[in-house]
Amino acid sequence: MKKSIIALLLVYTMQAHSQTEDSSFLNRTEFKVGYFGNILWDNGLNLGTEYVWKEKEKLKEKRRGQKTITKQLLLNGSIGYSTNFTSQTDNGLTTYLGLIWRRTSPKRWQLNFELNPLGYYRAFLPETYEVKGNEVSKVRFPGRSYYAPSIAFGIGRAREEKRHSGWYLNLNLGLRTPYNAGILPVFSFQYGHRFNLKKK
Amino acid sequence: MKKIVIYKLKIVGIALLVLGIYSCSKEDINLSDLNETIFVRHKNADMPAYIYGNGSEKVFLIILHGGPGGHGLQYRSRSFRDEIEKNNAVVYFDQRGSGNSQGNYSEDEISIDIMAEDVLALAKVIKARYGKDSKLFLMGHSWGGTLGPAALIKDQGEFTAWIDVDGAHDPKGFYNKYKVVLKEMADTQIVLGNSIDYWQNVNDIVQNIGANYSTDDFFKLNRAALAGEEKLAEDNFIINGETDFEGNPQLNFITVKWNSNGMTNILGYKKGLWRDVSYTNRLSKITIPSLVLFGKHDIVVPAEYAQEAFDNLGSSDKEIFIFENSAHSPMSSEPDLFAIKVIEFINRLK
Numbered sequence: 001m002k003k004s005i006i007a008l009l010l011v012y013t014m015q016a017h018s019q020t021e022d023s024s025f026l027n028r029t030e031f032k033v034g035y036f037g038n039i040l041w042d043n044g045l046n047l048g049t050e051y052v053w054k055e056k057e058k059l060k061e062k063r064r065g066q067k068t069i070t071k072q073l074l075l076n077g078s079i080g081y082s083t084n085f086t087s088q089t090d091n092g093l094t095t096y097l098g099l100i101w102r103r104t105s106p107k108r109w110q111l112n113f114e115l116n117p118l119g120y121y122r123a124f125l126p127e128t129y130e131v132k133g134n135e136v137s138k139v140r141f142p143g144r145s146y147y148a149p150s151i152a153f154g155i156g157r158a159r160e161e162k163r164h165s166g167w168y169l170n171l172n173l174g175l176r177t178p179y180n181a182g183i184l185p186v187f188s189f190q191y192g193h194r195f196n197l198k199k200k
Numbered sequence: 201m202k203k204i205v206i207y208k209l210k211i212v213g214i215a216l217l218v219l220g221i222y223s224c225s226k227e228d229i230n231l232s233d234l235n236e237t238i239f240v241r242h243k244n245a246d247m248p249a250y251i252y253g254n255g256s257e258k259v260f261l262i263i264l265h266g267g268p269g270g271h272g273l274q275y276r277s278r279s280f281r282d283e284i285e286k287n288n289a290v291v292y293f294d295q296r297g298s299g300n301s302q303g304n305y306s307e308d309e310i311s312i313d314i315m316a317e318d319v320l321a322l323a324k325v326i327k328a329r330y331g332k333d334s335k336l337f338l339m340g341h342s343w344g345g346t347l348g349p350a351a352l353i354k355d356q357g358e359f360t361a362w363i364d365v366d367g368a369h370d371p372k373g374f375y376n377k378y379k380v381v382l383k384e385m386a387d388t389q390i391v392l393g394n395s396i397d398y399w400q401n402v403n404d405i406v407q408n409i410g411a412n413y414s415t416d417d418f419f420k421l422n423r424a425a426l427a428g429e430e431k432l433a434e435d436n437f438i439i440n441g442e443t444d445f446e447g448n449p450q451l452n453f454i455t456v457k458w459n460s461n462g463m464t465n466i467l468g469y470k471k472g473l474w475r476d477v478s479y480t481n482r483l484s485k486i487t488i489p490s491l492v493l494f495g496k497h498d499i500v501v502p503a504e505y506a507q508e509a510f511d512n513l514g515s516s517d518k519e520i521f522i523f524e525n526s527a528h529s530p531m532s533s534e535p536d537l538f539a540i541k542v543i544e545f546i547n548r549l550k
Contacts, residue, residue: 041452089237089248089300090452123302125246128239129328131321136328139241144302178304180245180297182462184455 026197028052030165034192036080036172042090044082046190050100051075060106067106074100076114082188091124094174096150110156112170119148121176150174152190165194229330231255234289238329242321243314245303249322250292252276253285258334259550260326261363261542262291264319264344268467269460271299271451275341279531283539288337288546293322295347297463299456310466312477316350323358335550339363339542342501342528345509346371349479352486361489361549363542364509366501366528369479374502375413378421379406381502385428394435402428418474425499429527438497439525441532483512490515491545495526495533519545 029051036046054073059066077097084090098116128142154170170190177183229236234255240247250273251260261284263275272292280290294301296315319338327334336359340348345367352362368374383406386399402424409417433440467473490513494506503522510520521541526533 038452038454084452087237087300087451090455125239125302126237128241128246129325130241131324134324136324142239142241142246144246144304180301180303180459180462181305181307181310181466184458187454 025051030194030196032078032168032192032194034168034190036094036188036190036192037082038188041084042082042188043085044080046078046080046094046192048076048078048080050077050194053099069106070102070104072100072102072104074102076100076116078116089125093122093124094148095120096148098150102156104158108158108160108166110158110166110168112152112154112156112168114150114152114170114172116150116152119150119174121146121148121174146176146179146184148174148176148186150186154190156194163195163197165196167191167193229255231258231289231330238325240293240318240322240325242318243309244305245296245301245309245318247296247301247303247318247322248272248294248299249325250276251289252281252292253289254287255289255330257288257550258330259288259337259546260291260330260334261288261337261339261546262293262319262322262326264293264338264340264347265295265298266342266344267298267460267463268295268343268473269298269463270343271456271460273299273451275531277532277535279535279539279542283536284542287543288550291322291326293319297466298459300451301459307466307470310463311471312347312350312467312473315347316354319347319351320355320358327358335360337361337363337546337549339365340367341365341531342368345369345501346473346477346479349483349486352488353479353482356486356488359488361491361545362486362513362515363491363493363545365493365531366495366498367492367505367509368501369483369509369512370505371474371477372413373478373480373505374474375418375421377502377504378418378425378499379409381499381504382406382421382424382428385432385497385499389431389435389437392435392437394437395431398428398431413475415469415472415474419468422500428499429497432497432527433533438495438527439533441529480508480512483509484514487514487516489517489545489549490519491541492518492520493523493530493538493541494520495523495528495530497527500528 032048034046037043052072053075056071058069079095081093096116096119101113103111123144125142128139130137130139150172152170152172154168156166156168158166172188172190174186175183232254234251234253237248237250263272265272272294276292284290296318297310323336338348338359345364349369382402386402389399390396405420405424432438492506492510494503496503523530523534531538
């Protein structure tokens with residue numbers, strides 16, 4: 001299932017890439033870096049990239065002239081590390097892949113909705129000992145892996161024709177599964193800035 | 201020139217060899233001031249043990265938290281942190297499915313039996329890490345007083361002694377005992393003029409509870425008991441417990457709460473902890489030295505269980521102490537006296 005979704009996303013990416021007028025990869029790609037965590041217990045850093053897959057501009061006639069509302073569908077990929085600095089029990093690497101729907105108002109305010117069906121969380125544990133019967137052995141590279149899909153919604157603001165092309169603030173709801181005998185919900189904030197390498 | 205190069209290569213080789221041996225040797229542990237977190241992996245669960253205090257004599261007090269679904273660090277308040285940890289090391293353990301424990305297992309793998317094996321696995325890990333000559337004292341509070349006997353009945357050879365703190369060795373007896381003790385306490389408080397509306401409401405709850413066990417009714421009684429103890433503290437009937445525990449900044453509240461609800465649901469609702477489980481008749485199998493500590497006004501685990509535990513334990517060396525101004529958590533209500541009793545017991549047996 002996961003492989004099919006990845007393949008589908010790749011195919012769509014290639015199709016979109018070949019069909020667009022402004023088909024330069026760099027012109028349609030932005031990079032982002034930001035805070036990732038829940039402030040109270042877990043804090044970390046996130047790096048990511050967004051690729052404009054579909055874009056639609058809607059012109060509206062207003063009294064003061066024309067206004068443009070932009071709606072975009074973006075491919076989204078991200079990787080981040082977060083930890084609880086006061087304990088050694090909540091260290092982990094998060095990575096996910098999905099889609100962002102984004103609406104940009106004429107004044108460049110943005111609404112974001114993310115759907116990340118492909119997510120992976122790797123928990124890193126401190127010194128761990130495994131007990132099997134009467135045998136105790138030290139575990140090498142202890143940790144656990146979880147399937148970790150997520151959704152996020154939030155706001156942001158774009159900057160025009162700048163390397164630093166905007167900021168975003170999202171609330172992210174993720175799941176980790178299988179976690180103990182079920183799933184674990186994980187809430188986090190994402191605040192960061194987007195950059196581009198567009199040709200001027 | 202060639203000789204100099206060979207000489208320098210020899211020096212580098214010896215240095216690397218020494219470094220290699222050093223890096224492979226067992227790491228240094230500062231036993232006199234332990235402050236570390238290790239995980240125990242057992243039957244698909246990874247469970248943290250937070251170890252603090254003075255381990256210079258290799259004496260470890262392992263705490264089994266309440267709940268089910270509590271967490272180890274909730275006990276790291278004044279009594280343990282400032283007093284008991286100075287005497288010996290304290291192991292704050294998050295049980296399977298609780299606190300910051302992780303893992304991947306089915307609900308079938310959440311049972312008292314497997315959780316008791318987890319406790320024995322922890323004991324093995326402590327001895328593997330700190331030495332086989334380590335002395336382990338097992339303490340269970342509340343639900344930990346169910347799990348402790350379950351572990352000790354399986355294998356008490358790993359432990360020097362057992363400390364039962366307001367322990368629930370007879371969960372299935374709670375349903376009927378709650379009805380009695382809650383009514384008694386309600387009548388007492390109403391006569392004293394304390395929180396009259398609350399205690400009248402408790403009497404109403406007790407009157408409307410069915411004769412036969414139901415988990416929903418059990419939780420009505422349990423909630424009334426927990427809230428009742430808060431009223432007792434507010435009205436200065438017991439000493440108001442301390443809340444300066446250190447768990448907060450270290451634990452993700454959402455994770456801990458989520459896990460707690462999960463464990464209560466599985467063990468309480470699905471597996472009939474409070475309907476079917478009792479260790480009263482098996483306490484006689486525990487023959488290691490034992491100490492029973494209870495708050496006189498405990499209504500969460502009714503205080504009459506103190507004498508029942510003491511009477512039924514099979515130990516020839518056993519003590520009981522009742523904290524006159526405490527309810528379910530004497531370590532919070534009377535922290536200094538609690539620490540004195542625990543330290544006296546440990547030091548006599550270590």
